[in-house]
Amino acid sequence: MQDTTPKDIGSLSFGLMEPEEYREMSATKIITADTYDDDGFPIDMGLMDPRLGVIDPGLECKTCGKHSGSCNGHFGHIELAAPVIHVGFTKLIRRLLRGTCRECSKLLLTEDERDEFRDQLDESRKLSRDLNDVTKAAIRQARKKDRCPFCGEIQYDIDHEKPTTYYEVQQVLTSEYSQRIAGAMQGDEEEGVERTTPDELAEQTEIELTRVNEILSGSFRPRESQRKAIEKALDIDLTEEDTNKLMPSDIRDWFENIPDEDIEVLGINPERSRPEWMILTVLPVPPVTARPSITLDNGQRSEDDLTHKLVDIIRINQRFMENREAGAPQLIIEDLWELLQYHVTTFMDNEISGTPPARHRSGRPLKTLSQRLKGKEGRFRGSLSGKRVNFSARTVISPDPTLSLNEVGVPDRVAKEMTQTMNVTERNVQDARRFVSNGPEGHPGANYVRRPDGRRLKVTEKNCEQLAEKVEAGWEVNRHLIDGDIVIFNRQPSLHRMSIMAHEVVVMPYKTFRLNTVVCPPYNADFDGDEMNMHALQNEEARAEARVLMRVQEQMLSPRFGENIIGAIQDHISGMYLLTHDNPRFNETQALDLLRATRIDELPEPSGIDDEGTPFWTGYDVFSELLPDDLDLEFTGTIGDEVIIEDGQLLQGTIAEDEVGEFGGEIVDTITKVYGNTRARIFVNEVSTLAMRAIMHFGFSIGIDDETIPEEAQSRIDETIADANDRVEELIEAYERGELESLPGRTIDETLEMKIMQTLSRARDNAGNIADEHFQDDNPAVVMANSGARGSMLNLTQMAGAVGQQAVRGERINRGYEDRTLSHYEPNDLSAEAHGFVENSYTSGLTPREFFFHAMGGREGLVDTAVRTSKSGYLQRRLINALSELETQYDGTVRDTSDTIVQFEFGEDGTSPVKVSSDDDNDIDVEHIADRVLDSEFESAEERQEFLGSKPRPTNLSEHADDRLAEGTEVTSDD
């Protein structure tokens, strides 16, 4: 087995193959079009010849002796009865035909010209420019010659009839030459052309008079020089086009004589690719492994598309040979030749324009060689750039707020399927035995073991006990995933690197992956049926990299904007808002309950003592317990108040989205950057659990009554809307009277539309404001909007006030019937109502017409999203493809993989986009550092060292190795 280790590929070279090479690598010549005989055995020298490889399990390959799975298959070959053209090279063949001499096959360039083009080519190659520009210019130059500079042969034009037919176009004397000359000699009185007598003609052309007469009578065909003289004298054209079809064999002969030096000038590498090899005489037959046949349920065999195509080729090939041997007429031979060409063409590419695609019996076009390589699902993008992998799982995700953000809940049935390889040593032999003895069904069990001799044994329910006893150091055990293992977790579309992160496994019952809700933003996940993929890592290097670089806590900061992308979301934010907004008081039980799921198990000194003499703790104090002890911060918060944190104590402000939220919550961001990822992970975990406790403490729900407004407010809203309608009417009247003044750069119609839109949007805002006045600050929708948890005041306006103007393409709705949107309106009605203004609110309900307009606006949104996703997906693919090779180097430059320098310093200053927020200058607070260093306020020498940077911050590798952050625990290694 060891000798099958794949070799390291150094480089790949491309070229054409010589017919002889095809024959040499061929395992067999294929002559029969049949595949299997009546007994179901492959026919010798047929398309399924056993020497081409094996696909059925259990059989042995007749060429290499290997079994299916390890035998890659072997090529065969078909000897073509006549040469055919390779469709991929038709353009190049045309160019070569046009650029080389029809007689001596030399390039139609003088030696000087040739050398010049060669120099140009070398130059382009050095500058890695497009070689085609030079080669095209060379051919263009060569085509200008009408005689070969070497042998003097006249060159004819080459016509190319797509896809694979070439003609030589010659100008020859027309058969009606005598009539034409006579006609021209008649002259034309109207045009003022005089008659020409034969004498005059003879004189002008210097042809003997007798000859002229012979020519005129049609008994003598004028020579070329004579023809030209007559043409000149009479100003007529005596030629007609004569096309001479070039058969592939002719072309092959022609190309064989092109000298190597000439080819080089055309950018062809003569060592690898001779032009005559573009015309096939031998067709390689792909191994059966590349075109496996499938056995259907009824026992019938269904062949691959390629096999079907090869059958066609062989049939025609045989008919061709038989006909030729039988001496069939040239016409039939040519027809067969064309047919053979067609089949070989479609075998290689079945999407050639101008040729009908070869079809399957069912009418489906066959998928031949080109089609297999091309496109998203093709070999390159589908199988080579993106490979299918083992040790992966996919299922629905659901939330679990009790997990850490670093963790993922893995269903036990997944854990039992995915394995990790344990190298058994003296130290873990006990564990290994335990896993094996649990068998494949019990949870921390094992599926396979490998003995030191390389034999792999499956662990079954029956043999697990005995096997467990045999396990010794040196064995390998494929054990199930257990808590603490590292796995990679991913949600498509993987738009940024935070779409693939490493999590620590927590094995759980039931069938879904469980996630902490704070990792939803980086994955852009929700739980409405989203599925995610998990990959179990299979070697120590990968696991180490995953732990150090890919774990969720290492990805807290987004490189896009340099702030945290992980933070509290939705209910967490509502919860924090409730906890800190009015700074409520809690008694001891309540305070302890709030902090229950955090590391805090002792409350600080009470914030005060209430009137009844019981101590209380405020929301600020409870929250402050989660902050690092020496955190100082001051900034303007979500609701516009000043948030002040001093020495890890929240003194003022409300904690909401801009404080602890995703996408740049100030506190989370600062903690991540100053105290490190581990501390930030702990903080986010604790904030989210505290917030959940808080929101449960206060209770938080929303219902239709929360968006209902009193009668009095409703009538005010109605008034506003009516008022707006009146104003729109006024505008329309002014417009109709022609009194409306147009805005600069706009037509009157546009001006009217803009003014109406303005009026109506103001009306909606006013309606919203009226509705707003009636909502208390503790209204849940208001709380969510104010804290930034979800929704906005606009949503509230639409629910309680008025939905407002519906728009399609940024304008009022103007489509539908001729001159009107719906048949309910008069033609040319410009009123608000007739163009999609919805004056109802979502709570009061829309009228049918309003509903229809609303649906129009909604549909536009859906279409827009669909178009946008595909466009931006392609944009991203191109960007990634263009930039994927760039990397910073140790010297600070940015280079691609071939060492071309793209930037001398990344982003002109070498600042990391991850560590520095995009709207910040890289400000380092020297003053602050000086305060700390010079005033030496450190609790321990270790902390001081870490601050000075002489001792690096310990690398945290696991959720369960929080070292000194979880006080008292020693630094533990990973396993």
Place this chain on the structure above:
Amino acid sequence: MTDVAYDVDDDTIAVVEDTDLPRRLKDEVYETLEAREGATVEEADELAKAVETRYLDTRVEPLDPVGTVSAQSIGEPGTQLTMNTFHYAGVAEIDVTQGLPRLIELVDARKTPDTPMMTVYLEDEYATEREKAHEVVWNIEATQILALGDVSTNVADMRVQISLNEDTLQERLITAEEVAGIIEDSLGVKTVQQGTQIEFGPEEPSYRDLLQLVEELRDITFKGIEEVSRVVIRREELENGNEEFVLYTEGSAFGDVLEIEGVDASRTTCNNIHEIHRNLGIEAAREAIIEETNNTLAEQGLDDVNVRHLMLVADMMTNRGEIESIGRHGISGSKESVLARAAFEVTVNHLLNAAIHGEVDDLDGVTENVIVGKPIKLGTGDVDLRMGSTTSGSGQAD
């Protein structure tokens, strides 16, 4: 030894200068030390070290795959951009392509943008006096005959009659004689000019020729730049509180505008990166790409995308000294590796051409190595370190 303008002793200078800090931060350290008199050399050293730690922490790490990160950082918010082609930029009167279509246009390096426009800044008195600014406007905005007067055809006499508007002529600083001259030059006809009346006709009386002449007449640009169909003049506030006139144009002819008197060539820009490249060179084009992509994103509320990502894209597009598009016709299509090109687009053609040219793929890049199944040469794949090949003796390993 560098000169230090702060009052600190030589030892302090020595320890501070010994760090990898940039000048700006070193100065800041000196400043701080100066302000807090009496810091010992040890303390200064510690401070410098602490600042250095913080500074090094904010630098990009070596072997960071910055290309992919930048591409993702620009591509990922693409889904949040609008599709609506037209929207209003700073100037409400001019429609400018926005959002995703504009971003695609920039990255594609299209020869002409969908909605070309220029922002023309003015110099000296042109910027402050409305009259003067208008002078520049008329030199930029294309003036067609219909803006100058009425055109009528006299079929009876087979003549085209133009009656120019005296006021417009004065406003646009053009005389009737000039108009007549331009018509003669561009249509090749004899004109009769009398005051504001101009008359001409086809050589031979022909109704078709007459109409043809009128058609051609309408296309003549009498003043200004043909490509610029409209100029909007706006008064904008400067940082120092003064106001100046700024012109926004629909249509662009960057090279021509720079030549016009009164135009401040140092601030005037246009949104066609190729025009900028032609007139100001590749570095200006790079700057324009950054500026334009940044504005496009900012307009959509995505101004939080780090400029460094946009810089990398712009640097990549301008790396060879000419603007290359991102995609099959540009960077991706001119990659060295056959496999990388084949895996991107037009797979079969790349393979066939590679065979003809006898190309060799050295498997340096990312895509090739993924295809071949080797570790890629980026990030951790670019390091050749092995642990424990020699015993270090310090006993640090567990």
